[in-house]
Amino acid sequence: FSRDGGSVPRHRFLGRKASLAELPALNPALKYTATYYDASMHDPERLALDVLHDGLAAGSHARAANHLEAVGFGPRGVRVRDAVTGREFDLAADVVVNTSGPWTDLTNAQLGRETRFMGGTKGSHIVLDHPELLEATGGREIFFEHEDGRIVLIYPLKGRVMVGTTDLEHDMREPAVCTEDEVDYFFDLVAHVFPGIAVDRSQIVYRFSGVRPLPRHDDTQPGFVSRDYRIERADVAERPGTTLLSLVGGKWTTFRALAEHLADEVLGLLGRERARSTEGLPIGGGAGYPTTDDARLVWVAGHGDGVGRERAEQLLERYGTRAAALIAEVEGGPETPLADHDAYSREEIAWITRHERVVHLADVVFRRTSLAFTGGLTPRLLDELADVVGDELGWDAAARRAEVDATRRVLAERHGVVLDEPASLVE
Template structure:
């Protein structure tokens, strides 16, 4: 089996076993490993295979959450926005948002109050504050329909969600955690002062981490299984089934660029919802999201409906001169959010806050994670480990707020300075490819390009700027096991790659298993 899978030690009792390789699972694994705990993370599919790679790609406070009086969530989210930009400057950066004010939308006084709170609720921050704008000015309004003249501009940030997951997993592994993908937890029962947890290989996963069913031992379990959190809790013998989730599907479409500029728009809709349009991968616009309550049968492979596509096209067409239709959509993705069921009937009103539930009153503990959002994963991890501290003897203190994620040690010159140095060191790499790779890997770029003197030194050229050196790095250090892992989660090259690139990658992985 290709690294980074280590051999499991049958005699080892882990301090913490984390179920789920989404953002909350890897965030908890990273934090716990840095506190000196022995950690095992088990993911049935690939890292970020489900909800955590299907977000709107934003680190944000959630401006609309103020309408539901979720002040604590907004405050914490805005504080985390500052931290994530600082610790992951290669995969996240500030983004300005334009909020046009259409006739019949929220009144201007309400928006001004909301933006004032958004600017100040978290205390001092580094991003520019909000202000009103004249949308007839090309800087902010180019591409909008002529009837839109007034609006507001405020700050949030963008992030590569799937890479945020992978970088947390890398850091956890570097600090001693064992990360298993393609392995499923099928049950857990107490034996003595620890859990005996049954694992089996996922037959549908490429190159699963284990070849046959086995058991491992752990003193504590974290159930971060996302949309499967409730059903997974039912597999842990003796655990209280306290808490429920509401499954809400969010879908996005990607279309050729709708408007010029590097800013995003937040568009008010007649039904009270908002839709974002975001510059995406250089030549596209990302439009989303929807909120549709779904059942458990849609957890694994959610798909956008024709109605959702029409809704998102119409949402954009109300505002922009360039009209889009379903035929213009080049890619779609959907994710099922496991929101904590707070009794709200309207999917858009269900809280995005997280709830942590302890499942035992005595004996080895299990903690389940309900809800949450990408922005607050790091703080969620701290809270989870605080709750588990009585069962984690010898656990260290919180530490992740200042420690850069792998590749994020860019120095005082920031990303632009790092990119300039990388271009000077490896001048043979095409400019667009170098920018993509610098964003994806940061200072770990040297692990891929190393001492190469020319493009030919990087091995097989799969096309679209993807080489064997990069794929081998992803296989060896980032748990990539398939063409889909490479093209749609470790990168978004699937949007622009030639049709035969996936086939070439599939052959390579088969030959290099």
């Protein structure tokens, strides 16, 4: 399926000897390996932003509201609360769509609808700064069945190695965090594939955990629950003529197809017809993206005068062709690299803040950049980021301190990252 008509090479099966010749650190007890090619998504948060930007660009009628939560249903529509200001107001609509993933039942409860659609399972990961393990992967995602039957992975990504994932029942009223037992499980699976490579907790630079929006599955084991989706429909008694749709299930792999299906359901309820299909439509920075080496050279040459070709290449890799807008804003003068992380500049962080709906420092740290994921944060860098973002958003000194403190709490409580303050020098 992943060959897409031959756009990627054919798969290969190799026996033990040939497999170890290519990846000598693999477990010598292996019998064979299979190599195949597929698409990969390195930044799901950035893909979500690109979809959002595309939606807003579709017409002047499009709107998007960040940090907004549904708190009830009334005769005038959905009651929502601005999580930043605390202000509440109503949104009137003939069709309300609940696509809050694993939180779908909790959102419906806020809307006065008790549902039991969801049975999401938690999947945790760790990110290792481990050059030996990174080299052992040969640049490939190692995808395999562990001894307990779970399909797990060891994945070289952004100069680090991501290891995952678990599949555990989870109560959505509680935060999803990666536990010490899960870390032990990950170390065990690394040892299963690369028995000669030692890993320990000191090499973990980031932990994260998410919940798959799976349908309720009662006695079915999590790993065997369908990853398909369905759309649940209900009438809203408080506002006759209004319909509530709840999306149950789905995943990134199929999000475009299910989104079009869901949109068609909405259009049908509104008595409207689709004006444009999204099939084959490039997303965000994928529009006009150079697909050959020559085309890439041409793009970089055309955008590298102001920032340098190496920097243009880096930004193209990070933002796709949306990088052109960033380059246009910063090419008037030299960029200033962040003090503790030269892969990003102060001007780039300012551009992100202006154009990507940043509200909190955590938005930049976790959802707009790879700074947290790669273990690149330091106390000084966090302060510098707060200054750059604060200059754009008009934060005073107290607000900047509060944003830094809040981000540090999330780092420690949700991602296992504690940023120690540097020791003071005493004469």
